[in-house]
Amino acid sequence: MELIHSLWLLLLMPLAWGILLLVQPFARARVDGVVSVVLYGGLSMAGWLLLRSTGQVPGTVIELPVHWQLLKTYSVNSGIYIDYPTAWMVFIVGLVGSCVALYSCRYMQEETHRSRYFAYLSLFVFAMLGIVLVRDLLLIYVGWELVGLCSYLLIGFWHERSEARRAALQAFVTNRLGDAAFVVGIGACLLLTGSTDLLQMQQTLPWWAALCLFGGTMGKSAQFPLHFWLPDAMAGPTPASALIHAATMVAAGVYLLFRLHPLFPDSTLLVIAGLALITILWSALLACVQKDMKRVLAYSTVSQLGYMILAIALHNPAGGFAHLLTHAFFKAGLFLSVGAVIYYLHHWQEKKGLHFDAQNMFLTGGWARRALWLAIPYGILAAALAGFPLTAGALSKENIIMSVWASHARFGQVAYYLGSGAILGALLTAFYMGRQTGLIWLRPAPPEQAAAFPAQPHATFIIPLALLSVGSLWFWWSPNPMSLEAGAIWQRLKAPEASLPHAIGYLTSAGALFMFALGAWLYGFSPKGKTAHNEPYLQPLARLLYRFCCLQDRVIRYLMDVAKPNEQTESIWLQDRLTAWGLKLCRAAHQFDSKGIDRLINGLGKITVVAAHVIAWTDRQIVDGMVKAIVGMARLAAYIGSRLQSGILQEYAWIAIVALALIVLGVAI
């Protein structure tokens, strides 16, 4: 246990590395990527060791040598708390971080500011570790804001593009909205329980405080109605999206809820569950109509986060946490494999001098036949997301659905509605994944794109993908491929006693298989003879669905009263509303400010100016004169001294001898 006490050094290493990279960019050498990979790899090893060592003990508290007395009666507990979930989070952050860093070595190779990218990544890892390791809510909040900042910086990494700037700002502001509620919640905790220490808070909070705390989760984990920032955040570099907006940062909200939910009253938890269900269905529906391949995955992330929150809200923390972990594996992997497609298309496009949207799924196809090495990991990962048997995703997601179904014992009839909704969401998930598989991988490629396919796989792409897709298979998580209950996570995290209805799980799996096949068939196998790639050429049924979606799009646009036709209608509408409200608030504050406070400040300002004039006069006349005299003397001395340095050796020798003699005489007499 001695080693564990120096864990906080581990926490500081990514910080130090990030700062070093910011201060000293490595433009030519590949140091930044390689060191990052090694650093995060080391982190994941440490996480693994922690996981092994926390298998027996309930939790370790490490006191840091810092004591932060904030108020007289209240001090922030700066210790670190390590238990089983923490160890898992450290492991997953390190593992996905190192995969993403390795992947970025090639993906970001030609960027001028590559070092800055790695610096942000490293700072993010530091902040994320901070969130999972510290035990005080106030310190969690510090990490919370830091990951928000890193997310902002990474979304806006290509700040030359206006949509990246906009998306970064939107993400930041939306998160602040949730965080404002979170701060109020922390204050409420302090007020009601006298502590913000996670280990000391025991009593149940009132509903309003719990909802405020959930506000933080809502912003960070992109829950309805604050979910719209996440799809727009895809303007950032794809590997960063994989780490931050798929695997770790957005899961921080879930992690917070995981820690806090024992303090929440049941009524609040039910409201949270309802919101989670709306999130699941709403974003799954939106994922079915996206053209941009990354946005599909982003909406799917929102929807999967909804599952985790649903599970935790219905008192199944083990299932929710397990889904967080499996989701980190397969969603990060999906982002990386889709990112590879975008990378190759982008390069081909640049070589040919073409201009089309490389992320539009309708403008490409046939990748399975040309790049099988990329298609196999994608297949595994997509299957995991869709919930196929033998995958990790199926284990955790079906566990959630079953536990929702079984929670009627505690929550009553409403559990069935929630459960049905969750099943519907799972079917939709399978459908849009099938759709994406059909569009990108199975459909015949546009003939002119033959050159876009990579001749040979790149190891920097293959290794992370292989790692993540192997991790998405069932046997790591539970020896029984049909149930999570045999796995260590379930057994460790004190699952509820109720027996789960396994039949529901099997049915969902079968349904998912069917919906996936339907999606893939509808979008992947087009009628013969139609090769136009700008207009979607689709099966009649798919065309109908597409038209329906277009119609739905128009209706939404009409309802929201936005004149400009835009892909991101929904988010812009919400954003405009929020901005308008915010502006009103600002104006009101300004009115208040300019009446009373401004006058006071003006008066003070005038007094200062008069005083400054007086001081300036004294300065010029008296102080400056003295300074000038001193400077003049110094100049004179310097002049005389440097005249001695004549450059003639004989003079040097004479001066030395005479000076030595003078010194001897001076000292001796």
Added chain:
Amino acid sequence: MKQLFSNPFIESFAHRFENIYQSVGFLLPEAALLAGIVLLLLLAISTRKAYGLRLAFWAVAIMMASLFAQLFFLVGQLRSLPDEAPLYLMADTLCVFHPLQIQARIALNLGALLFGVVFLFELLGHYRKESVEWLFWALSALLGLDLLLLSAHFLTFYMSFELSSIATYFLLSVGRQRRQHEALMKYVLFGAFASALMLYGISWIYGLAGSIEFTQAAFWQHLQAAPSLWLYIAWALFAAGVFFKLSVVPFHFWAPDAYEGAPAMSLAFVSAIPKVAILAFMMLLNSRMAAFAALQTVWGQLLMAVALASLLLGNFIALRQHNLKRLLAYSTIAHMGTLLLPVVAAGYEGAEEVFLYYWAVYALTLFVAFALAAQQQIDQIADLRRFNHTTGAKLAWGVVAFSLAGLPPTAGFLAKLGVFVHFWKMAASHNLALLLWVTALLSTAVALAYYIKIPYALFFKQESEAGAPAGADAALLPAMMIALLLVLAILWGYPFA
């Protein structure tokens, strides 16, 4: 057989042999250095393609290996010193051991190791073809300095002093351009002049004491009996060589000229490393005469006068300099003046720590400065403006300026503070010392005026965006690491009791 050994000549021979055999162990650190030197020499003459990057890396490897071996033996010696014990441990009449002496030798070794690391990164940046010679002379100078610290006799002192001097001449000549050989020649001649004065001084000392074995009490007793004016003359002449090596007034003339054309890497070695050996030797000498108050007064007053002159002259002339290396040369003169304070006050408790800390900080700062200057090939301070520095390089330059000036966020501040606080113990009861203390304090303020030129040129007078990119970036890494260390050192707080 027994007959043979009872022969007095043979017996004394056998006794001597035994003695030599037993004391070889004390010279293992030097043996390691010597082995490194020989290997470097063999490397230089045995390869047909005399110059090549791989050869250079091999040379660095040899140097590092021999330095590590030396460090290993030195640490062993330090450990084997008895804790409470006689201050001096005589291994033979030719060498003595003392904690400060071994610490100073370790400091020399660590400085050379650091030099090796910076040199390695320098090689990565831009390859220099003279690297084997360079390292050879560096190691030779190191051996000379090491032996100098070991010496117990003015003659051995003189020999090792000359060894290090000659190596230093060559070190400063390597890689120099033709037209700059004039300054070097002056340096060599002036050095010869100074060491002649020193030899003359030693002969005076011999005349006064009848012996030059300064580890013997009899030597000091005889010396004390001599008239004080003769003593002043003898010590002043002896000190000429030492002052030359330290580049303090009035033997400072060589420094600015020789620095100006020398490659920055040589300067990093010459300007920082030898000083610790010379100063430590002077400190040891000073503490030897502790029992002889009259002698100590002579020696102390001499040093104080020189320190006073160096502080004033160095700092004021530096105000007029525009060339970075000349500026650093004058700054060295001033810093040596400051470093003489703990040497003078060696009798007061804690002098060793203050001295070693100050030297270490000063040497590290100079390493950063010269490593940066070497990477970016900067001569004039104005040159700093021409390049597009990375933020890291800018900050490192800033740390250099602040640390040399002794401003708070750096270790330079702690070092200065330590020296001043320590010297106050002496200044409180001694007029000349008080004058020196006040001068040192005030000249620190003067020094600010010229050190600030460096950050000013970097942060406020940047010429254009389209400047040349500055230096190889990975090679700046050690410099920045050291700079960071200099800042972080402040976290450990005031290191002296």
